[in-house]
Amino acid sequence: MNEEYLNENSREFKAAKELEHALNDYGWNEKKFALAVTxxxxxxQQTLFRSMVEVIRIMGSEDYRYDLRNKASHEICKRIVDSGVLEDETIPFI
Structure with a gap:
């Protein structure tokens, strides 16, 4: 896994940890989050989407460590990666 990117002082790591805290609540509503993103x-929105694509690539990789709690996510991500759909288009920064 790309350990060199896991800089705990980076703004990306800090933002991910903030999101982790928000997600760690049984009241989290994925649909409300998705609508808020709009x-x-x-x-x-493009930057967030590029970030989500990277999450899919990492979670779908062969060296991604998972257990029964996130096995389904890994398998779905792996199918998306293996389909080649993520390689078909680039997501521009405009």
Whole structure:
């Protein structure tokens, strides 16, 4: 796994930890989150989407460590990666 990117002082790591805290609540609603994202500036929506694509690539990789709690996520991500759909298009920064 790309350990060199796991800089705990980076803004990306800090943002991921903030999201982790928000997700760690049984009241989290994925649909409300997704709808809230549509209020972002369009360029920021693209940045978030590129980030989600990277999450899918990492979670779908052969060296991604998973257990029964996130096995289904790994398998779905692996199918997406293996399909080649993520390689078909680039997501521009406009």
């Amino acid at each position: 209020t972002f500036h369009r360029t920021l």
